[in-house]
Amino acid sequence: MKKKIISSKKVLLCVLSFAVIIGSFLFPIEKSKTYASTKSKENEGILKGRNQTEISNKDGSVKLTKINNEVWVHTTYENMDGYLVPANGLLINSSKGLYLIDATWNDQLADELLTLIEQNFHKRVKKAIITHHKIDRVGGIQALLDAKIPVESTSFIAKMIKDEGYPQIKTNLDRNPVFKAGKVIIETYYPGEAHTRDNIVVWLPQYKMLFGDMIFALEQDNVGIIDEANMSAWPHTMQNLINKYPEAKVVIPGHKNWGDFSLLSHTIENLKNFELANK
Numbered sequence: 349m350k351k352k353i354i355s356s357k358k359v360l361l362c363v364l365s366f367a368v369i370i371g372s373f374l375f376p377i378e379k380s381k382t383y384a385s386t387k388s389k390e391n392e393g394i395l396k397g398r399n400q401t402e403i404s405n406k407d408g409s410v411k412l413t414k415i416n417n418e419v420w421v422h423t424t425y426e427n428m429d430g431y432l433v434p435a436n437g438l439l440i441n442s443s444k445g446l447y448l449i450d451a452t453w454n455d456q457l458a459d460e461l462l463t464l465i466e467q468n469f470h471k472r473v474k475k476a477i478i479t480h481h482k483i484d485r486v487g488g489i490q491a492l493l494d495a496k497i498p499v500e501s502t503s504f505i506a507k508m509i510k511d512e513g514y515p516q517i518k519t520n521l522d523r524n525p526v527f528k529a530g531k532v533i534i535e536t537y538y539p540g541e542a543h544t545r546d547n548i549v550v551w552l553p554q555y556k557m558l559f560g561d562m563i564f565a566l567e568q569d570n571v572g573i574i575d576e577a578n579m580s581a582w583p584h585t586m587q588n589l590i591n592k593y594p595e596a597k598v599v600i601p602g603h604k605n606w607g608d609f610s611l612l613s614h615t616i617e618n619l620k621n622f623e624l625a626n627k
Contacts, residue, residue, distance in 0.1 A: 401413070408425070410424050410452075412465075412468070419438060420438070422438070422448075424453055424457040426453040426454070426484075435485075435602060436450075436559075436602055436603060440552075442532045443530035444528075445471060445529070446465060447532075448473045448475070448492070448497070449479065449550050449559060450477070450484075451485060452487060452488040453487040454487040454488055455491035455494075456488075458487075458491035458492060461488070462491070473492075474529075475498050475500060476500070477500055478501040479547060479548050479549070479559075479561055480547040480548065481509045481511075482576070485561065486512070489517070490515060500518045504538075505546045506519045521536050533553050533554060539585045539586075539589050539592070540581055540588055542562035542582040543577050544576050544577065545578065547562050549589065555597075556597040557598040558589070558596040560601070560602065561601070562582065563586075563602065564614060565611065566610070568601075569618065570622070571618055571622045579622070586615050586616045596612070
């Protein structure tokens, strides 16, 4: 019960915060649509945030977009003050099972995501990784645990999650920040404080693919919700990512469309513009 009460409060805080930046960060709600299990996107490429295969639940609140045979982006939409707010995560389809990066906004969306995965991949999620403690990453964590999916992160993130009233999770990333999912190497890395104090990124070296919620999509021209951000450290953290992953070809932000390496410098530019506007 404690977790549900705290989660509700955090949702309310997010609603109030998002109202301030509603113009450039949110999507207006459309009438519900019925989606086929897959739909063709012949003329849209990976670096525009889309691919040829997209799988969705009936109302479009949960979506899986194929990047390649092993990597998909899961996107879930939360209704906030009459707008749909998207949050991205990863699904890695390996020979040893499915690996989930981040847990969606809430338990209902997480349940919908797990159902969509089971219907289309016909196997269970072997493990979930959480990249920071805020609601767009951990809101559905109880649904994952109820489905007997091990949930792991760093000890820092695990403590922050517990402090927010969510269940305790494993801290295996402290000992094993890099591990193999079948033939896919998954590297987790803490680049420094940014959107949150605890945020980590996920790097898939075979595909030169980087995922992190401190990264902004090209169409985002503001800094989003910064109630727990370290604004002075954030640009240095982004430069750290630029230096560490200069070979990144596909960069997936926590929200909205993905793109290429330019998202990293775009994020720094956004942060500089914010600093100048608030001097």
